[in-house]
Amino acid sequence: MNQTKRKVKEQFHLFLSNKGLKGTLQRSLILDAFLDLDRSTHIDELYLILRGKHPNIGHATVYRALRLFASAGIAREINLGDGLTRYGVAGGRRHDYLVCNDCGTVTEFENGSIERYQAEVARSMGFTVQSLKIELRGVCNRCMAQAGRHS
Numbered sequence: 001m002n003q004t005k006r007k008v009k010e011q012f013h014l015f016l017s018n019k020g021l022k023g024t025l026q027r028s029l030i031l032d033a034f035l036d037l038d039r040s041t042h043i044d045e046l047y048l049i050l051r052g053k054h055p056n057i058g059h060a061t062v063y064r065a066l067r068l069f070a071s072a073g074i075a076r077e078i079n080l081g082d083g084l085t086r087y088g089v090a091g092g093r094r095h096d097y098l099v100c101n102d103c104g105t106v107t108e109f110e111n112g113s114i115e116r117y118q119a120e121v122a123r124s125m126g127f128t129v130q131s132l133k134i135e136l137r138g139v140c141n142r143c144m145a146q147a148g149r150h151s
């Protein structure tokens, strides 16, 4: 288990005990799957991944677990305006997103020079940034290749 994963789990257990909640086996399976994925995901995707290995886990359980992870501060909700709530592991670095308009695939990326530039622009205008999100929309490689084949 890597360092981040251990820290996230400790944070979650602390949250549960502060709330007087017990850690359940299902919750911990869901948390493992979420952390192992190591990228943002949404409820249906995570449910399908889990169902493959643990047929007893229900959709509603996965949903409630993700909401609980968000309240515990170990998952952050990502809303890209397409009606789908995605969840990413919180506490990591801020990520920017490439969103494919065709297949809806979301790819996270980070680029230190973009961040530094943003901070510089804000500072020069006397503005304090509290949150930000970069979302680049377009067509992913795969969709582009497919479009090429069909035309």
Ligand SMILES: [Zn+2]
Residues within 6 Å of the ligand: 100, 101, 102, 103, 104, 105, 139, 140, 141, 142, 143, 144
């Ligand atoms: Zn695509």
